[in-house]
Amino acid sequence: MVSTVVRLPPEQAAQLLARYREAVAAKRMRLALGAVLLAGAVVLAGIGGEVDLGTLAANAHRLPTYVWNLTPPLALATLGRDLAEWFWNLDGWLLLLGDTLLIAYLGTLFGALGAFVLCFAASANLEKRRWVRFLARRTLEFCRTVPELVFALLFVMAFGLGALPGVLALAIHTMGALGKLFAEVVENIDMKPVEGAIATGAGRLDGIRYAVLPQVLSNFASYALLRFEINVRGAAVMGFVGAGGIGQDLMVAIRKFYYTDVSAILVMIIATVMIIDLVTERLRHHLIGLEQRP
Numbered sequence: 001m002v003s004t005v006v007r008l009p010p011e012q013a014a015q016l017l018a019r020y021r022e023a024v025a026a027k028r029m030r031l032a033l034g035a036v037l038l039a040g041a042v043v044l045a046g047i048g049g050e051v052d053l054g055t056l057a058a059n060a061h062r063l064p065t066y067v068w069n070l071t072p073p074l075a076l077a078t079l080g081r082d083l084a085e086w087f088w089n090l091d092g093w094l095l096l097l098g099d100t101l102l103i104a105y106l107g108t109l110f111g112a113l114g115a116f117v118l119c120f121a122a123s124a125n126l127e128k129r130r131w132v133r134f135l136a137r138r139t140l141e142f143c144r145t146v147p148e149l150v151f152a153l154l155f156v157m158a159f160g161l162g163a164l165p166g167v168l169a170l171a172i173h174t175m176g177a178l179g180k181l182f183a184e185v186v187e188n189i190d191m192k193p194v195e196g197a198i199a200t201g202a203g204r205l206d207g208i209r210y211a212v213l214p215q216v217l218s219n220f221a222s223y224a225l226l227r228f229e230i231n232v233r234g235a236a237v238m239g240f241v242g243a244g245g246i247g248q249d250l251m252v253a254i255r256k257f258y259y260t261d262v263s264a265i266l267v268m269i270i271a272t273v274m275i276i277d278l279v280t281e282r283l284r285h286h287l288i289g290l291e292q293r294p
Contacts, residue, residue, distance in 0.1 A: 070263040087264050093246060097268055100245035103166040103238065104231040110167070111174025112224045115140075118175070119182030120208060125191060140183075144176025148234050152243040166243035170231050181223045182216070189215045218287045225280040232276055236269050 072086040087093075121127050121136035148169045155165030193211040202210065239247020246265060253261040 066259075069259040070266075072260045072263060086260055089261075089264075093249065093265060093268055096239075096246035096249055097272060099163055100235045100239070100247070100269075101232065101272070103163050103243075103245050104170065104228060104235040106167045107170025107235065108174055108224060108228040108231050110171035112178055112220075112227070114171070114175035115178035115182050116220070118179045119186055120212075122179060122183040123186040125187050125189070126194075126208070126212070136179075137183075140176045140179035142176065143172050144180065146173070148173045148238065149241060152238050152241050156242050161242040161244070163244035165241075166235055166238035166245060169238065169243065170234055173234075174227055174231060178223055178227055182220055185216045185219045185223075186212065222284040222287050225284050229273070229277055229280055232273055233269075 072082065074082045074086075118136050118140060121132050122140060124133060127133050127136070151169035151172055152165050155168045159165055159168075189212060193215070194207050197207040197211040235245050236247045236250070239245040239249070240251045242248065246269065250262065250265045250269075252258075253265065
């Protein structure tokens with residue numbers, strides 16, 4: 001293989017080299033300017049947040065100390081007894097963890113149903129009336145903008161302690177989040193089947209059923225499964241405000257400094273979330289694979 005080297009005239013090579021150096025200098029200047037702006041923003045945020053570096057340095061040892069206190073005394077010779085003592089309330093915690101999973105499941109189910117209803121009204125390619133799209137989109141924005149904990153606090157005040165406030169809070173926030181995702185999926189569909197259905201005399205509902213749903217159902221299910229993973233973690237936090245689930249026992253253990261109870265509950269929550277993540281990930285990939293088949 002013969003390679004040829006093209007030699008430019010000295011004047012042209014010098015011009016190109018000068019342009020290259022100018023471009024490199026301009027890029028370095030932009031990077032330096034960005035670094036200065038970032039540093040200034042960090043300083044202003046620290047001042048606005050009243051960050052005290054002295055206090056931070058003086059108390060930095062407390063976090064690793066607290067984490068160390070969470071570690072239960074485990075010895076290989078007495079491992080079975082130590083684990084039994086660590087998870088002394090396993091049956092009770094499993095029941096509360098089951099409540100947390102049910103709260104997440106119902107919140108995801110009701111929220112997904114609400115998102116399914118509103119997403120078609122929020123899609124520009126299906127809903128031509130601007131005021132309908134405006135109302136649907138602003139409703140979804142309100143639902144996903146307000147944090148779940150705020151909704152949970154309001155519902156606890158209205159309905160009292162228990163699982164109901166957690167289910168309602170997760171359902172409302174899930175409806176807002178999934179509604180936006182569902183609407184974006186609907187807006188990216190192929191409109192030719194829809195136009196064909198309308199041309200044959202199909203109404204709005206029939207057009208959605210036969211021309212839209214076959215294109216979007218797998219993505220809808222995938223997003224709903226992903227939201228269920230998020231809601232399991234959210235349902236565990238809901239217990240902090242009295243909205244049911246294992247979070248209530250976790251908050252009591254934290255407030256009373258029951259260190260080993262805190263670590264045991266956290267291990268159970270982490271293990272549960274990991275298992276759910278693995279299972280739902282497989283399901284999502286399976287659904288996406290079905291969609292990609294010819």
